[in-house]
Amino acid sequence: MLIDSLFTIRSREETPAGCTYVLAPDAGHAIYGAHFPGSPVTPGVCIIQTVKELAERSIGRPLFLRTVRNAKFLHVIDPRQATEVTFPLAISRPDEGGVAVSCVVTDAVSTL
Template sequence: MWIDNYFTINRKSGIENVDIYDVELNPDSEIYRGHFPGEPVSPGVCSIGMIVACASRSIGSPLEIRKISRCRFLSVISPQNRQDLRIRIELTDAILADEKQGKMYQIEASIKYKELVCLSLKGELAERPGKA
């Protein structure tokens, strides 16, 4: 999968329904070869992908985006000057939409570099069909 080489999870911690992931971007990822070589910038879709990957790990099941109600890109994420990031994931209790759709989760998430918020997101995730 494309995101496997994009970042590494160094540590996971959390309390109640909030998980915190300390992640490190891989500056040698293929993604940066086409996204501004020499001055790499993390594509927004990749940052959102990190959030979904961490949320999937939190519940132990592959998730996909169903709805993004708010997504704010507040600061550039680059492997050159912001390699070490903290991802905060808050998931609500699962709701079983129906047998075909599987469980749905409300998510609020952010990506920070030190105290600087780079991205904030609110939306809905669902278990991938056939993967429940």
């Protein structure tokens, strides 16, 4: 679990499409010592896992990540610069039992 570890939830707001979370990265987390020493960057796989965990909180049940159709990391999340990161989740249920989630992550410094 990366929520309450790598990220702390600052706020949560229900939206017509789903839910928007504002998170604070923990610059002292061990992952930043390894990725990358002296120039910390949030790993893309951690961003995807965080979106999954937030979606689980939003719908109130565990999810299994079956497919990632599109993932682009156009900017980095540097925990020394990004004190808040916004995760706006659009959640739909295209088929029975399935959940589709879309999220464009942004911070005060850049759009990811």
